[in-house]
Amino acid sequence: MPLQRLDSLSAITAQEWDALVPVEQPFLRHAFLSSLEDSACLGPHSGWQPEHLLHYENGRLQAALPSYRKWHSYGEYVFDHEWAQACERAGIEYYPKLLTAIPFSPVSGPRLLAASAQDGLELLAALPGYLEIEGLSSAHINFTDTLADTALAQQPGWMQRLGCQFHWQNREYRDFQDFLDALSSRKRKQMRKEREQVAGQGFEFEWLEGQQVTEAQWDFVYACYANTYVVRRQTPYLTRAFFSLLAERMPESIRVVLARQGSTPVAMAFSLIGGDSLYGRYWGCLAEFDRLHFETCFYQGMGYAIAQGIKRFDAGAQGEHKLIRGFEPVITHSWHYLRHQGLKSAVSDFLQRERVGVLAYAEEARSALPYRQA
Incomplete structure (x- = not known):
C-alpha cells in the first residue's frame, strides 16, 4: 500500500485531518499538532521533524499516523536511551528513527487514525517497507489505546512495552x-x-x-x-x-x-x-x-x-508522590519495531523481564493509596 509523507500539517485541512480524530482527544487535533509545528517547537533544529504518514483511497484520506523523524530520544517519556547507547557501542545506527507520539506529552490515546479497522491494519502492514526505503532504524508508537494495541498485536515484528502512570478517578x-x-x-x-x-x-x-x-x-x-x-x-x-x-x-x-x-x-x-x-x-x-x-x-x-x-484527571507522567494524594497506578502501553535482528532479540528479552517488574511495581504501588479499606 503506498504511503504519502506529510512534512507539515499546513498541507492538509483541519477538516480532513480531524475527520479521523476522536472528538475526545484534543492532543491529536489539527489545531494542537499544527500549533507545535507553526510555533517552531518542532523541526530539524529540535530533533523532531514532522513526518506524518497518510493513506489515501480514491482521493479520500483513509488512515494516518501522526509521526516524527527523531535524531534523539528526548521529550518522549518512553525511554530508549539505553537501546541507543548499546547500538552506539556496537556500531549500529539507531538514529534517525520514526516516532508516532504526541510531542512532549505522555498522554495515552489513539495513535492509529483510520476510517476503519482494515484501513489501519493496511497502513501498519506497509510501515516496515517504508522504514527500509527511508533508512530508518525503527518505528515506535507510544502511549497507545486499546484499538491500537489490538491492531499492533496482529502485526509481525512488533514488541509491546509496559509503563506505569498515576491517574485520579472521580x-x-x-x-x-x-x-x-x-x-x-x-x-x-x-x-x-x-x-x-x-x-x-x-x-x-x-x-x-x-x-x-x-x-x-x-x-x-x-x-x-x-x-x-x-x-x-x-x-x-x-x-x-x-x-x-x-x-x-x-x-x-x-x-x-x-x-x-x-x-x-x-x-x-x-x-x-x-x-x-x-x-x-x-x-x-x-x-x-x-x-x-x-x-x-x-x-x-x-x-x-x-x-x-x-471522570478522570491525568496529571502527567511519573510521580510516586501522587499515590498518597489518591492517584492510582495505570498501566501504559507502547510498541516498538526494530529492523536490526540482533538488537530486536536483545530488546525482546529485556522487555519480557521489564514487564514483570512493571506489573509488580503497579501492584505494590496500590498499597500506598490513601483510601479506606472497604
Missing part, C-alpha cells in the same frame, strides 16, 4: 470533602493540613478558559513554564508563540489555573480538557512556596474535575 464525589471522606483518617488529616498550609500563606486560585486568558497572562504562563526548565539548566521544549497559537485555534479545550498571593500571580498550571478527562500538562512558579505545587497541580485539578463532573 467516583462521583459531591465535593472535595466527599473525596476526603473516602480516605483513611491519617491521610485525610495530612491532605487537609497541606491545603491549610497553602491557604495560610494567602493564596487564592482562579480558573480561566482559553478565551479568557489575555496575552499578558500568557506571558506569565510561559514565564512560569520556562522557569521549570531554567532551574534545571535546560531549554524549554515549547516556545512562547505556541501558547498564543493554541489559544487562537482551540480555546475551548484550554484550562489555566492561576495562583495569586494577594494581587500578585506567582504560579500557574496549564491543562487541556477532552471528553471525560482533564489533562494537567504544564506547571511553573516564579518563587518557591511550601506545598504550593501540590495545591496548584493536584488539588485544584481534582476540585475542578469534581465541580465539572469530569
Whole structure:
C-alpha cells in the first residue's frame, strides 16, 4: 500500500485531518499538532521533524499516523536511551528513527487514525517497507489505546512495552470533602493540613478558559513554564508563540489555573480538557512556596474535575508522590519495531523481564493509596 509523507500539517485541512480524530482527544487535533509545528517547537533544529504518514483511497484520506523523524530520544517519556547507547557501542545506527507520539506529552490515546479497522491494519502492514526505503532504524508508537494495541498485536515484528502512570478517578464525589471522606483518617488529616498550609500563606486560585486568558497572562504562563526548565539548566521544549497559537485555534479545550498571593500571580498550571478527562500538562512558579505545587497541580485539578463532573484527571507522567494524594497506578502501553535482528532479540528479552517488574511495581504501588479499606 503506498504511503504519502506529510512534512507539515499546513498541507492538509483541519477538516480532513480531524475527520479521523476522536472528538475526545484534543492532543491529536489539527489545531494542537499544527500549533507545535507553526510555533517552531518542532523541526530539524529540535530533533523532531514532522513526518506524518497518510493513506489515501480514491482521493479520500483513509488512515494516518501522526509521526516524527527523531535524531534523539528526548521529550518522549518512553525511554530508549539505553537501546541507543548499546547500538552506539556496537556500531549500529539507531538514529534517525520514526516516532508516532504526541510531542512532549505522555498522554495515552489513539495513535492509529483510520476510517476503519482494515484501513489501519493496511497502513501498519506497509510501515516496515517504508522504514527500509527511508533508512530508518525503527518505528515506535507510544502511549497507545486499546484499538491500537489490538491492531499492533496482529502485526509481525512488533514488541509491546509496559509503563506505569498515576491517574485520579472521580467516583462521583459531591465535593472535595466527599473525596476526603473516602480516605483513611491519617491521610485525610495530612491532605487537609497541606491545603491549610497553602491557604495560610494567602493564596487564592482562579480558573480561566482559553478565551479568557489575555496575552499578558500568557506571558506569565510561559514565564512560569520556562522557569521549570531554567532551574534545571535546560531549554524549554515549547516556545512562547505556541501558547498564543493554541489559544487562537482551540480555546475551548484550554484550562489555566492561576495562583495569586494577594494581587500578585506567582504560579500557574496549564491543562487541556477532552471528553471525560482533564489533562494537567504544564506547571511553573516564579518563587518557591511550601506545598504550593501540590495545591496548584493536584488539588485544584481534582476540585475542578469534581465541580465539572469530569471522570478522570491525568496529571502527567511519573510521580510516586501522587499515590498518597489518591492517584492510582495505570498501566501504559507502547510498541516498538526494530529492523536490526540482533538488537530486536536483545530488546525482546529485556522487555519480557521489564514487564514483570512493571506489573509488580503497579501492584505494590496500590498499597500506598490513601483510601479506606472497604
